[in-house]
Amino acid sequence: MSLIVQKFGGSSVANAERVMNVASIITDTYRQGNDVVVVVSAQGDTTDDLIEKAYEINDKPSKREMDMLLTSGEQISIALLAMAIEKLGCPVISLLGWQAGFNTSSAYGQARIKTIKTDRLKAELDHHNIVVVAGFQGINKYDDLTTLGRGGSDTSAVAIAAALHADRCQIFTDVEGVFTADPRKVENAIKLQEITYDEMLELATLGAQVLNNRSVEMAKKYNVEVEVLSSLKRVPGTIVKEVAKMEKMLVRGVTKDTDVARISVTNISNTPGIAFKLFSKLAQKKINVDIILQSIGRDGKKDITFTVSKDNADTAIDAIKNTFDIEDKDIVCDTNVAKISVVGAGMESHPGTASKMFEALFENDINIDMISTSEIKISVLIEAKDADRAVSAVHRAFFQD
Amino acid sequence: MSLIVQKFGGSSVANAERVMNVASIITDTYRQGNDVVVVVSAQGDTTDDLIEKAYEINDKPSKREMDMLLTSGEQISIALLAMAIEKLGCPVISLLGWQAGFNTSSAYGQARIKTIKTDRLKAELDHHNIVVVAGFQGINKYDDLTTLGRGGSDTSAVAIAAALHADRCQIFTDVEGVFTADPRKVENAIKLQEITYDEMLELATLGAQVLNNRSVEMAKKYNVEVEVLSSLKRVPGTIVKEVAKMEKMLVRGVTKDTDVARISVTNISNTPGIAFKLFSKLAQKKINVDIILQSIGRDGKKDITFTVSKDNADTAIDAIKNTFDIEDKDIVCDTNVAKISVVGAGMESHPGTASKMFEALFENDINIDMISTSEIKISVLIEAKDADRAVSAVHRAFFQD
Numbered sequence: 165m166s167l168i169v170q171k172f173g174g175s176s177v178a179n180a181e182r183v184m185n186v187a188s189i190i191t192d193t194y195r196q197g198n199d200v201v202v203v204v205s206a207q208g209d210t211t212d213d214l215i216e217k218a219y220e221i222n223d224k225p226s227k228r229e230m231d232m233l234l235t236s237g238e239q240i241s242i243a244l245l246a247m248a249i250e251k252l253g254c255p256v257i258s259l260l261g262w263q264a265g266f267n268t269s270s271a272y273g274q275a276r277i278k279t280i281k282t283d284r285l286k287a288e289l290d291h292h293n294i295v296v297v298a299g300f301q302g303i304n305k306y307d308d309l310t311t312l313g314r315g316g317s318d319t320s321a322v323a324i325a326a327a328l329h330a331d332r333c334q335i336f337t338d339v340e341g342v343f344t345a346d347p348r349k350v351e352n353a354i355k356l357q358e359i360t361y362d363e364m365l366e367l368a369t370l371g372a373q374v375l376n377n378r379s380v381e382m383a384k385k386y387n388v389e390v391e392v393l394s395s396l397k398r399v400p401g402t403i404v405k406e407v408a409k410m411e412k413m414l415v416r417g418v419t420k421d422t423d424v425a426r427i428s429v430t431n432i433s434n435t436p437g438i439a440f441k442l443f444s445k446l447a448q449k450k451i452n453v454d455i456i457l458q459s460i461g462r463d464g465k466k467d468i469t470f471t472v473s474k475d476n477a478d479t480a481i482d483a484i485k486n487t488f489d490i491e492d493k494d495i496v497c498d499t500n501v502a503k504i505s506v507v508g509a510g511m512e513s514h515p516g517t518a519s520k521m522f523e524a525l526f527e528n529d530i531n532i533d534m535i536s537t538s539e540i541k542i543s544v545l546i547e548a549k550d551a552d553r554a555v556s557a558v559h560r561a562f563f564q565d
Numbered sequence: 566m567s568l569i570v571q572k573f574g575g576s577s578v579a580n581a582e583r584v585m586n587v588a589s590i591i592t593d594t595y596r597q598g599n600d601v602v603v604v605v606s607a608q609g610d611t612t613d614d615l616i617e618k619a620y621e622i623n624d625k626p627s628k629r630e631m632d633m634l635l636t637s638g639e640q641i642s643i644a645l646l647a648m649a650i651e652k653l654g655c656p657v658i659s660l661l662g663w664q665a666g667f668n669t670s671s672a673y674g675q676a677r678i679k680t681i682k683t684d685r686l687k688a689e690l691d692h693h694n695i696v697v698v699a700g701f702q703g704i705n706k707y708d709d710l711t712t713l714g715r716g717g718s719d720t721s722a723v724a725i726a727a728a729l730h731a732d733r734c735q736i737f738t739d740v741e742g743v744f745t746a747d748p749r750k751v752e753n754a755i756k757l758q759e760i761t762y763d764e765m766l767e768l769a770t771l772g773a774q775v776l777n778n779r780s781v782e783m784a785k786k787y788n789v790e791v792e793v794l795s796s797l798k799r800v801p802g803t804i805v806k807e808v809a810k811m812e813k814m815l816v817r818g819v820t821k822d823t824d825v826a827r828i829s830v831t832n833i834s835n836t837p838g839i840a841f842k843l844f845s846k847l848a849q850k851k852i853n854v855d856i857i858l859q860s861i862g863r864d865g866k867k868d869i870t871f872t873v874s875k876d877n878a879d880t881a882i883d884a885i886k887n888t889f890d891i892e893d894k895d896i897v898c899d900t901n902v903a904k905i906s907v908v909g910a911g912m913e914s915h916p917g918t919a920s921k922m923f924e925a926l927f928e929n930d931i932n933i934d935m936i937s938t939s940e941i942k943i944s945v946l947i948e949a950k951d952a953d954r955a956v957s958a959v960h961r962a963f964f965q966d
Contacts (some may be wrong), residue, residue: 233644243634
């Protein structure tokens with residue numbers, strides 16, 4: 165008998181039929197003799213609909229009231245899912261975030277889980293109940309409802325799995341697992357059987373959109389074995405763990421990220437510490453900087469180019485202008501770019517990976533603008549219009565040739 | 566400075582425009598220097614929509630999960646109303662039933678308020694916040710969400726007013742107050758300035774549908790002054806209190822109730838205690854019996870006729886058949902009936918009231934089937950098809966002649 169945590173996203177419970185489908189996955193797992201805790205998100209477009217309702221009334225609602233509003237979404241889905249499980253004849257109880265013991269920081273809209281008081285969860289499991297928990301939400305020290313921010317339900321699921329020392333945390337999505345590239349766009353993309361936390365983190369950061377990053381970080385920290393699998397097709401998914409089988413692959417995946425803005429600052433005086441000042445200013449503003457390129461420009465001046473996510477671009481530009489004495493013409497932002505990356509723990513010992521990637525791009529006439537490498541990934545910045553073609557070309561080079 | 570509790574029903578907050586209207590009533594009250602606690606129901610058809618969603622999945626959901634589902638409705642409305650009040654520039658905080666301290670019995674779907682722990686409410690008022698509370702809901706000793714059942718938000722409002730010793734509890738509805746008859750159907754219906762709790766109880770029971778009965782009982786018990794008034798038209802409403810000004814009226818109102826079934830049991834053996842057994846059986850089944858008529862039938866046998874609400878009719882008939890040895894032909898149920906009542910504390914000292922009512926019906930060729938009287942009301946049972954005509958005729962007799 166195992167303890168399994170299963171997480172279902174909003175699209176998996178979008179309507180009555182899908183709720184029944186999810187309920188049958190859960191009850192099958194339960195009837196195989198497992199203890200089951202389920203984490204579920206709000207149905208389909210519920211959250212967006214609620215946000216729209218709020219903005220109709222107030223274009224700047226307080227974050228506290230926004231969390232009060234949005235947490236109703238998961239409340240609806242846990243109740244409906246519990247009713248579906250009742251219908252299939254298994255004992256079940258639904259719990260809101262606070263009932264399941266999720267104590268969070270006070271930061272409405274982006275709260276962090278501080279502790280999970282597992283007494284109630286354990287008591288319900290002792291009573292042989294399937295426990296359906298509202299994801300994405302908790303309660304702060306003022307007894308007020310909070311939400312965990314983007315991708316929060318994945319984090320809820322991994323946190324429960326960690327707190328209860330679950331044997332596995334299954335994240336159900338609308339894809340069958342983690343692929344070597346986006347299977348909707350790249351022919352012959354291959355589903356991975358296993359992948360390491362670090363590889364998964366790179367893939368998540370790089371726009372693979374399978375698992376939320378915070379949840380992978382938490383899974384790594386507490387060594388929670390995560391499986392990514394489909395709620396629609398009952399086949400094994402991809403297991404994310406500390407050490408993964410290599411499957412004779414140098415590279416685990418090729419990803420595209422178009423949420424990138426490239427900011428170039430030119431004609432900076434070439435004095436020591438200038439790059440440090442610039443990036444510490446951005447860090448203060450909580451802006452993550454990705455690829456960085458620094459070069460000596462004309463007249464001994466410096467050029468610094470770096471990438472940030474698109475919604476951080478304006479804030480970054482303002483911060484730089486306010487800190488340094490820079491003319492408008494000397495700061496340029498380009499959002500028409502994409503980042504293509506190959507990821508794989510195997511590549512560190514194979515120096516040919518980068519050249520293989522660059523060769524594939526060169527043969528397809530795709531110009532590389534910036535390059536960044538780490539132990540387990542190589543990223544290049546290219547023009548956005550070439551992105552899909554680039555992913556296909558690089559994927560072909562590694563997986564078909 | 567007064568402490569005022571204001572309650573708004575679902576139709577008063579059905580859309581963004583109405584939410585803003587309600588917010589302006591609340592902020593006006595606050596800016597006049599009052600402490601304001603607001604109780605609000607789920608928006609418009611939200612509750613019905615949620616029930617429909619549930620039945621799509623499970624035609625017999627557990628009551629616990631139903632309460633988990635339905636309580637999300639008020640959660641949405643308190644958040645939206647709080648945002649509207651923020652928009653109008655007043656400090657505000659929304660509280661769920663459990664956050665506002667509503668401790669209830671465990672009976673899901675029809676929980677009773679046991680206590681209200683007012684610490685949080687008082688703290689928020691001390692911080693000069695307008696407090697918006699979710700009506701209709703609370704929490705039981707297991708930390709699970711409960712609903713108070715039909716008309717529960719009125720009860721929530723009166724309970725808070727009682728617990729906080731509020732100066733007044735204003736119940737906003739889509740009518741301007743309590744009228745001498747339904748103003749949509751009866752010409753020249755008159756709005757009452759004041760009415761006693763007992764009169765209001767009779768009017769509520771009799772189908773006036775202005776205030777929920779449990780809330781009036783609670784208002785009477787804790788001597789909470791209640792005002793019924795319109796959320797759309799800013800004019801004084803009707804005040805419900807212990808002693809009301811008489812306004813030279815014998816009768817306070819004429820009401821119609823069509824949720825009535827008349828059950829006749831004939832050929833019962835004329836032995837002592839038979840009526841007692843019959844009605845105690847119905848009491849066991851928690852069926853309220855209203856008008857009762859007993860007569861001696863043929864061969865020394867008894868006939869007993871009584872009325873119950875329509876949805877209790879089948880249960881009542883089954884209970885009687887299972888208890889007594891009664892043939893099918895000897896039990897008859899008629900749902901094509903209506904109860905017309907006149908209510909008024911003034912009538913006890915005026916013996917002419919009943920004859921005036923009967924005369925009005927006689928002159929309009931309306932046949933009286935059963936009669937029931939109390940100190941402050943006279944009810945008659947007639948055919949349903951005559952109901953509206955009967956109300957108009959009786960109302961004319963008392964208020965225009």
